[in-house]
Amino acid sequence: MQTSGKFVLLSAIWGGSFALIKVAVDAGVPPVWVAAARCLFGALALWAVCLARGAAVPRDRRTWGHAAVVAVLLNAAPFTLFAHGEALVGSVLAGLFNATTPLTTLVFALLVVPGERVTGTRLAGLLVGFTGVLVVLGAWRGLEGHLLEGGLACLAATACYGAGFACTRRFFSGGGHGASALSAVQVTCATLQLLLIAPAWAGPPSWPGWSAVAALLVLGALGTGFAYVLNLDLIRAAGPAAASTVTYVTPLWSTAIGAVLLGEHVGWHTAAGGAVVIAGVLLARSRQNVKISP
Template sequence: MIRYRNLGLFVALATLWGGAFVAISVGLSYFPPILFAAFRYDIAGILMLGYAAVVVERWRPREPVEWGQVAVGAVLLIAAYHAFLFVGQQRTPAATAAVLVSLSPVLSTGFARLLVPADALSPVGVVGVLVGLAGVAVIVQPDPSNLLAADAVSKALVFCAAAAFALGSVLTRRLDATLPIETMEAWSMLGGAVVLHLVSLALDEPLEPATWSHPEAVGALAVLAFGASAVGFLIYFDLLDRLGAVEINMVSYVAPIVTAIVGWLYLDEAVDVVTLAGFGLIAVGFVLVKRRAIRRELSWEQ
């Protein structure tokens, strides 16, 4: 029963996070990108803080190192990641964005090794990172004669989102704080929302009052704030305790499949062969980088 429960939660999480990329594409038809991301985490942050206040004893940071961890999470995991993602996804299909973001676990390993020189990547691990980056190059298809082409820049921004998330994941783990993950996520969401609002104000993003009268716009925001963020992270916390980080990372490779299906059904977005090829390379890179941990998880070696 436990195995089926874990599988059901894993599929639910992949569905919520995969569908989120489609919800972003839908919502960007109505909201300016940075403000859209800020609204998402206004709601999700309040919900997560309420949850943290109920389930953990330490519902707010106290020590300077804990506030430092929250600050890193707010700036990199929430604000930078979503600013790059939402702006980039204005001209990037949902499935392509999901595939590019799936590079995050590979980049996390690369950043971890760079920040800890004594724990260098093995030659096979280096090859894995390079294969993953090759997958990004296949998807972006940069034209040396026109590197600033709108489509290439948009995909590059989504890649920057994956890099920001990967770096933030490494730095928050490196900080020696004992803050419960629920508390850290809640305050990071709220802090990230504040940063996103400030950026939106600086950019003077316009918001039409009529936006709130569109059910599709409100629905997209609800899917992101309640489904992908609030419910999604609760499932993530549960599975992280049950399965561990390696198996949870596999969500990054199931989510794009969900995105492709939902994007095709709802947005009529087709997934081209180039994106599939890039996805394959990124997945191979992940296996090469995480090969030892995957063997341990599958009990191939003791």
Template sequence: MAVHATAATLPAPAADRWITPVEIGVLGAIWGASFLFMRVAATEFGPAALVELRLALGAIVLLPFLWRARASFPLRLWPKLALIGAINSAVPFLLFAWAAERAPAGVGAICNAMTVLFTALVGALFFGERIGLARSVTLAIGFAGVVVLASGRIAGADIGPAVMAGASAALLYGIGINLVRRHLTGLPATAVAPATLLCAAILVLPFGIAQWPERMPSMHAWTSVVLLGVLCTGIAFVMYYRLIARVGAARASTVTYLVPLFGVAWAWWLLDEAPTLRMAIAAALILGSVALSQRKT
């Protein structure tokens, strides 16, 4: 999942040290499950209606944080929030939902891990950040993983388009994170998230209405949508920002390594979508490159 901002690190009490790994694990499981819920609901709702509900529910859960910090959000700021909401939420959510109709849930979860690499690449190409030769090699390794994944077939079906959609969503996350860092610095992270989600929900609303399913989706699909919006989008962001405040963004971001693992595991356990050898190789290349890119040089 994309992150919206960072916060200052506060020293963690000794008694709370064991809580951090547990919370990171729980958060990884929740965000990994988001790809399962999209896979279940996308076929009945379609991408636009699914994403509209996800955005709206996530914004509602986080709205109290925005209301508390409303003085920090003047009207002139909202066009910028709308643009970032489109780049960092609306379009990538649509791409992942579209991919969920066409490929196993684990595929989207693996593609999501590319966010870290795309964030570094976008920073280097457009914002003057230096990545160096070593990190350039890790980026190449990660992109090789995407090629391996895209060239595969599952149950006789070509998953290349779904992989490209997921990778494109990760690229947009990378752009969005860089924009947030440079244009929304100083704003409360827990308020930026609902502001951008709210803008994204408004942008997607006409498409969600136009493509609302003609037949009432099943209770199974509705449950998946509610969990996707409330748990995986709203509550998960609250957990993530609490982690950042307590242990810092660098340590909190280690959840990136767990999301694909949980995404594949949930899909295998609950949907019988067994991982393939090609998925395992791609995940190893992508996660390995992410781990290397995070090392201090």
């Protein structure tokens, strides 16, 4: 599959993930168990892919060590934070907040990826993008209660993604290991991390009903299994900045699915703020200001 095709497919899968998370949390599944189930089903799917491909499993401590760190940043922490956020706000808002991922990726890429430079245009893009976040939140009406807490949880998740994209490109995606094997190791680490903390944090899991289980199964196997192979392939092919721009398109999918299938309301400031966020991302990531590593 060509890079452009992977990009569109990944955006659709991740765009639909927000609705699946919403189904699970609305059924009463605690956020940390949403994240744990998502990673468990994702890991099983990834190991099945590795078995089918005959992929060699990394055995060196360095790879597993970096995988454990990346797992926190790209799986355990953001999955829990997004699920917590969606317990308080709709999937449409969560998908729009996810569009800030390229902005947080830029911040961390400037810190850890050699060759990335601060420019006036990039700084302007960051300011415009985060102004869009305030518009999405309707900041002029006051920020308090569930909207503020849910929005901050989603933004904290995108900050984790930003750090994770940059760390993956510099420390984890290189070497001779295949994307499916690295993704399986990463998501397995996240599964173990979450299964260790979930019982202490939220108590033992309980049966949430078939619809929630089906949502978690699809969310894990497709949105965290197959999608992570696509994601790592994109990072390798185009670098963390370009790969993270899949979130330009993800809000379109999440908004359409949330509005049509879940009946969520899309206010004027939600749509306008989303457009401002994406404008800021495009400004910060304008071609003349992006150095994409091979």
